[in-house]
Amino acid sequence: MRRRVASALSVLALGAAFSLFSTPAEGAAPAQAYRVRGLEPGQELLLDRAGAVITDVDEGAVYVQARPDQAAKLRKQGLKVDDMSAATLAATFGPVDPGYTDYSETKAEVSRLVGLYPTLASQQVIGKSYEGKDIVALKISDNVGVDESEPEMLFTANQHAREHLTVEMALYLANMLLNDYGSDPAITKIVDNREIWIVPMVNPDGAQYDVDSGDYLMWRKNRQPNSGSTEIGTDLNRNWGYKWGCCAGSSGVKSKDTYRGSAAFSAKETQVIRDFVLSRRVGGTQQITEHLDIHTYSQLVLWPFGYTTSTVVGPMTADAYAALRAIGTEMADLNGYWPGQASGLYIADGIINDWMWADQKIFSFTFEMYPKRSDLFEQFYPPASVIPAQTSRNRQALIRLAQYADCPYRSVSKENTYCPVADDYTLTVPGATYVVAQGGTVSTTIAATKTTGANQLVSLTATGAPAGMTPIFGLGSIPTDGSAQAISFSTAATTTPGEYTIVVRGEGTAGTVRTAPVTVMVTGSAACQGSNATDVAIPDDGTAVTSSLTIAGCGSLASPMANAAARLEVHIAHTNIGDLQLRLVGPGGAVLIHDRDGADMNNIDKIYTLDLSSQVADGTWSLEATDLESGATGKIDSWTLTLK
Numbered sequence: 213m214r215r216r217v218a219s220a221l222s223v224l225a226l227g228a229a230f231s232l233f234s235t236p237a238e239g240a241a242p243a244q245a246y247r248v249r250g251l252e253p254g255q256e257l258l259l260d261r262a263g264a265v266i267t268d269v270d271e272g273a274v275y276v277q278a279r280p281d282q283a284a285k286l287r288k289q290g291l292k293v294d295d296m297s298a299a300t301l302a303a304t305f306g307p308v309d310p311g312y313t314d315y316s317e318t319k320a321e322v323s324r325l326v327g328l329y330p331t332l333a334s335q336q337v338i339g340k341s342y343e344g345k346d347i348v349a350l351k352i353s354d355n356v357g358v359d360e361s362e363p364e365m366l367f368t369a370n371q372h373a374r375e376h377l378t379v380e381m382a383l384y385l386a387n388m389l390l391n392d393y394g395s396d397p398a399i400t401k402i403v404d405n406r407e408i409w410i411v412p413m414v415n416p417d418g419a420q421y422d423v424d425s426g427d428y429l430m431w432r433k434n435r436q437p438n439s440g441s442t443e444i445g446t447d448l449n450r451n452w453g454y455k456w457g458c459c460a461g462s463s464g465v466k467s468k469d470t471y472r473g474s475a476a477f478s479a480k481e482t483q484v485i486r487d488f489v490l491s492r493r494v495g496g497t498q499q500i501t502e503h504l505d506i507h508t509y510s511q512l513v514l515w516p517f518g519y520t521t522s523t524v525v526g527p528m529t530a531d532a533y534a535a536l537r538a539i540g541t542e543m544a545d546l547n548g549y550w551p552g553q554a555s556g557l558y559i560a561d562g563i564i565n566d567w568m569w570a571d572q573k574i575f576s577f578t579f580e581m582y583p584k585r586s587d588l589f590e591q592f593y594p595p596a597s598v599i600p601a602q603t604s605r606n607r608q609a610l611i612r613l614a615q616y617a618d619c620p621y622r623s624v625s626k627e628n629t630y631c632p633v634a635d636d637y638t639l640t641v642p643g644a645t646y647v648v649a650q651g652g653t654v655s656t657t658i659a660a661t662k663t664t665g666a667n668q669l670v671s672l673t674a675t676g677a678p679a680g681m682t683p684i685f686g687l688g689s690i691p692t693d694g695s696a697q698a699i700s701f702s703t704a705a706t707t708t709p710g711e712y713t714i715v716v717r718g719e720g721t722a723g724t725v726r727t728a729p730v731t732v733m734v735t736g737s738a739a740c741q742g743s744n745a746t747d748v749a750i751p752d753d754g755t756a757v758t759s760s761l762t763i764a765g766c767g768s769l770a771s772p773m774a775n776a777a778a779r780l781e782v783h784i785a786h787t788n789i790g791d792l793q794l795r796l797v798g799p800g801g802a803v804l805i806h807d808r809d810g811a812d813m814n815n816i817d818k819i820y821t822l823d824l825s826s827q828v829a830d831g832t833w834s835l836e837a838t839d840l841e842s843g844a845t846g847k848i849d850s851w852t853l854t855l856k
């Protein structure tokens with residue numbers, strides 16, 4: 213189960229002293245097991261006062277025996293209290309759903325694909341698990357038998373045993389690439405120009421153990437025994453060799469679900485993946501440029517680091533971090549997950565993403581798949597009926613990731629610095645924010661300047677312009693002689709005000725593609741915009757609170773409606789945005805804009821584009837926030853609504 217490893221460490225030391233020897237008072241309902249989270253250092257007395265008896269402590273969580281009424285008392289104190297009674301757990305986890313692909317079926321599926329597509333797919337056993345099961349890598353590329361000089365990508369799934377949906381994701385990816393090769397142009401290009409390695413089951417021992425009895429066992433770790441203990445298993449995603457065990461983001465206790473192992477890479481399975489990755493260095497150059505590790509659950513896209521909340525630290529550069537964030541955010545826009553740095557969830561050390569970046573400079577991401585939040589009954593074991601929708605929703609995100617594999621820095625227009633080519637040029641627009649009123653046009657210049665090789669003629673296109681804005685190039689093709697060429701952005705009266713990054717893309721006659729970002733700020737009528745920066749506390753008890761503003765003189769008689777692409781900028785400080793529901797309530801009704809997304813992540817700082825064309829503009833608009841689960845706190849910080 214999820215653990216917040218954050219703050220309750222002192223509970224380890226103090227909890228027992230207060231509560232182990234008290235007994236729950238007599239009552240109608242019997243005491244049962246609960247897990248309590250959100251306990252801050254010094255709050256142990258809350259448990260004692262409620263009559264809860266501590267049975268176990270883990271990083272960030274305390275396990276207690278208590279009656280339901282006592283659990284309710286703890287919930288009222290703002291603690292997260294989960295029902296862990298045997299009855300609830302049994303009802304939750306078993307029996308095994310045969311619609312999922314197990315170890316032997318996974319091997320069979322990989323073999324089927326290799327048999328069906330012998331020129332595009334091959335497989336190899338890259339190593340053995342602790343128990344001797346095969347760890348299989350499927351390679352997909354054109355001329356698959358040849359190690360071509362193409363950017364390589366690695367996908368890993370099922371480090372955590374019970375996260376069976378991740379195997380389905382890996383197999384969906386393999387099927388997508390192979391079945392749609394030759395018919396889908398984007399897929400065809402990827403298979404022709406990348407070498408893709410998919411390891412659908414990193415932890416076969418754990419995955420098999422979790423289903424072997426016929427009932428799910430909630431098993432997370434591998435199945436390697438721990439010396440001097442009867443407790444089995446290492447959390448593979450705490451066993452990687454960068455900042456292993458550094459930061460209280462893993463456990464040193466062998467019985468724990470986040471046990472980091474006796475040493476970095478003490479687990480057979482992490483050794484196998486590490487050695488495979490190291491084997492992809494050719495002439496000192498790591499061939500793998502991007503990696504995705506697949507987990508469940510929470511619907512998140514995460515990037516390094518997990519061991520610290522610092523962003524640019526150690527071997528992480530500002531440009532690399534910007535590229536990780538850009539690609540991660542693009543993927544999240546495509547699959548509907550919430551993007552963030554891995555440590556935003558909770559600090560975790562010894563994770564695969566941190567090693568991939570720090571040790572190998574591989575742009576490494578984690579997907580946390582369906583479901584969104586920790587409803588006990590459907591967290592790790594959703595029915596197989598969800599597989600088609602919950603794997604195919606990632607199709608476009610995976611395609612986008614693959615498209616960046618030749619130069620991830622392209623996501624932040626830094627190809628010239630990091631991915632120079634033989635015939636190269638830079639594309640530049642004088643850096644500034646260009647301001648234009650709705651309906652107006654703003655002009656500047658763009659220049660293509662040769663840096664190496666041949667002169668080229670560069671044809672220009674642009675993406676990222678909002679509705680009604682048209683980029684106009686003085687010339688469709690510009691020479692690489694550095695001369696300033698006209699470029700302008702004309703807007704319509706209906707273009708939604710706001711700040712936009714328009715990416716101008718050049719394609720030279722020698723095939724070199726270069727991009728330049730341009731920031732354009734469209735200003736609108738002040739009457740159609742409102743802001744509220746007065747803090748509104750969001751109570752932890754499920755009461756809805758609102759922050760309001762009035763729009764007046766925006767909806768004329770001829771055009772009383774708000775825009776089809778209105779802009780809503782929201783800043784909320786909150787310690788678990790997965791608890792929150794947000795609505796924008798206008799004169800004509802409410803729009804749900806945040807429905808408990810981003811479980812366990814902090815803060816919302818986001819711009820929403822909303823279709824409010826059925827709403828009258830003038831009147832009172834409110835941002836309504838409801839915290840649907842206790843244990844986290846926050847406030848509406850500020851928000852701005854721009855209707856048209």
Ligand code: 7B0
Nearest residue numbers: 449507508518554555558560
């Ligand atoms: C994990 O629930 C990895 C990044 C965390 N900073 C998240 C992963 O290993 O804890 N979450 S999960 O176990 N799949």
Ligand code: CA
Nearest residue numbers: 353354355360
């Ligand atoms: Ca190839």
Ligand code: CA
Nearest residue numbers: 359360361362
């Ligand atoms: Ca290669």
Ligand code: ZN
Nearest residue numbers: 372375507508
């Ligand atoms: Zn996981």
